[in-house]
Amino acid sequence: MALKFISIPPETRKPPHGLIVILHGWGANAEDLTSLAPMLRLPEYQFIFPQAPFPHPQAPLGRAWYALETPEYKGLTETQNQVKEWLESLEASTGVPLSKTILGGFSQGGAMALDMGRYFPLAGLISLSGYLHFSPEPLDHPLSPVLIVHGKQDPVVPVEAAQQARNVFQQLGAQVEYQEFNMGHEIRPEVLGLIRSFVMNCMP
Template sequence: MGQVPKGLIVTLHGWGANADDLASLSPIFNLPDYQFIFPNAPFPFPNSSFGRAWYDLRMENMYQGLAESRQMLIDWLESLEYSTGVPLSRTILSGFSQGGAMTLDVGLTLPLAGLICMSGYLHPGAATSVPSSFPPVLITHGKQDTVVPLQAAMRARETLESLGVAVEYHEFDMGHEIRPEVLEILRNFVENL
């Protein structure tokens, strides 16, 4: 049996991508003491055979599947300590785009080490329950993001700060993407937890 990692970093992909989409980033993070886990979303993406979705984002089915996806993700995260030996208190939940929205939705309800939301947003009505304490949150977003407008990140920051969440917030000159300078901010955030 190998050594238990310092922590887990669970990263949730965006709408229409899959677990492989972000897995290639793990060596670039340069966090060798952490174990990275990249789960697939539970639902098939309607427009491709390989894509996955945490819930539907098409206008006619907006947010369909969110409640089921939320519960599956919570149950799975709570089971990780059994399979990895790492408790939730040393687990960081992160995500890109729709995965970032799921990170904020689910992560604020669990005793996690930290949350990282890249180019994400808050679901309508999310972050209304008030646990006794929240994990610290890192929000990164592109100023030229045409998929998830910058205003979504600004609203998420304002909402979370109003609840007393410690938020680190960064805007970048980029679109809907993850650039090396974002990964550097992420690494610093993780190392300072």
């Protein structure tokens, strides 16, 4: 089953300079983060917002990448396979190579981005208020640059989860840019500038 997604073409109406894929959080859906596209001021890029495959147990319109109600993360393996196939098909459907694609996400979407992004030669990975739901093993290829942003007062995902992700990816040899803000479980305007700079550094 292919992932549903929302695609926003470049404002320039020219072929995209690159792709920015953003995965929503637990209980949200593909529409949740689409407002970021104009706010990031990256008119040459195509934005893609995939929708998680599972219905959320409480939110009628919400979706989940995997279950968080129980400790075994039910559905994670199925989602990993689906996201892997979908990422592998992106170049054929968009004409943009993975080397010009950035994979990011918020909260559970950030965890998925860090998880799946390890296996692909992407331009970069972004985790916003995310965490690790896996124990990364060393891989036989270099990892993409990583941007990790988190709120010091995050009541949903403790800031220690971001620090752990930073440490693990650094140990695996990734180039990690890490920033904490005085905020909760959210994306503040000052975060957008960081994302924009990271994208432009990864794809000059």
